Amino acid sequence: MKEKNSTISSLILNYNDWKTTKHLALELNECSNITDVVIVDNCSSDDSYIKLKEIESTKIHVIKSEHNGGYGYGNNYGIKYIAENLQCTYVLICNPDVEISNECIGKLRTTMIENPKCAIAAPIQRLYKKDGKIILPWRLANKKEAVFSMSIAVSKVLKLDLSYNYDVLKESELYPCDVMQGALLMADLDFIYKYGLYDEEIFLYNEEECLAQKLKCRDKISLLLCQEYYIHQHSVSIDKCYKSLVAKKKLQLNSRLQYLKKYYHLSKIEKTMIKIFFEFCIAEMYVIQICCMFNNNWRK
Numbered sequence: 001m002k003e004k005n006s007t008i009s010s011l012i013l014n015y016n017d018w019k020t021t022k023h024l025a026l027e028l029n030e031c032s033n034i035t036d037v038v039i040v041d042n043c044s045s046d047d048s049y050i051k052l053k054e055i056e057s058t059k060i061h062v063i064k065s066e067h068n069g070g071y072g073y074g075n076n077y078g079i080k081y082i083a084e085n086l087q088c089t090y091v092l093i094c095n096p097d098v099e100i101s102n103e104c105i106g107k108l109r110t111t112m113i114e115n116p117k118c119a120i121a122a123p124i125q126r127l128y129k130k131d132g133k134i135i136l137p138w139r140l141a142n143k144k145e146a147v148f149s150m151s152i153a154v155s156k157v158l159k160l161d162l163s164y165n166y167d168v169l170k171e172s173e174l175y176p177c178d179v180m181q182g183a184l185l186m187a188d189l190d191f192i193y194k195y196g197l198y199d200e201e202i203f204l205y206n207e208e209e210c211l212a213q214k215l216k217c218r219d220k221i222s223l224l225l226c227q228e229y230y231i232h233q234h235s236v237s238i239d240k241c242y243k244s245l246v247a248k249k250k251l252q253l254n255s256r257l258q259y260l261k262k263y264y265h266l267s268k269i270e271k272t273m274i275k276i277f278f279e280f281c282i283a284e285m286y287v288i289q290i291c292c293m294f295n296n297n298w299r300k
Helices: 018-029 048-053 070-085 102-114 143-148 152-158 189-194 207-217 236-241 245-263 268-299
Strands: 008-014 036-041 060-064 090-094 118-127 174-177 184-188 221-232
Touching (some): 008 018, 018 048, 036 048, 036 070, 048 060, 090 102, 102 118, 102 184, 102 221, 118 207, 143 268, 207 245
Parallel strands (some): 008 036, 008 090, 036 060, 118 221
Antiparallel strands (some): 090 184, 118 184, 174 221
């Protein structure tokens, strides 16, 4: 079992969003349960690195990745830095656009200490405010679900819903879940450094599923703290980089294809059929984007 005084380093990955990152870093800097705040600038194309260097201190570390290799590469860069340079037990991996209390961070640590099989812990995610919409963790999909869930229309027709039942979760203190949202989670540093580093072949989407697969292979679990929450200003950082719904969908589909190839052992025929279906998903998103544009223009 880990020691009760086990320390926590936080990790924030920045790309062209220094204001949001700075705000979170300064908040975490005030948290007594956080020993170090590590910011990785993922080779931003703006002046993020220079701006973030201005808040560097003995507690706040600002480093720059060697190139922009995506979300997985950037987080791995930070995890390696923490493992090799800082004395800590756990790493709190955060998107820049989240809010979490010092008390909640402490409860995450307690959960990890008291459950040796737990490699990842996270609170409930709420969107935009403390009583905002709840976004639930989900179970690992089978092959069919992993493909068809990429289409909004097909998902509704097939009634695909991988999320856990909130009626069950709200009655629990802790609940084991397959896939935790990547916006915020606490991980056992030894485990994630040795076995669970992010898959760098995946860009921006599906990292959570890859982590879940790695935990499953090592007989580790993720625990949801059902009575705790954090706030996520969903897609604030992503939207600043990718304005188009179609552009984001293409990234999502490409990541899903790489994930399927790696973990579901696709045949050549399956790969071809999935690529065709994903073209349909892109066309679907074009229609949605056009409808949104007309709707916005009509409101003006």
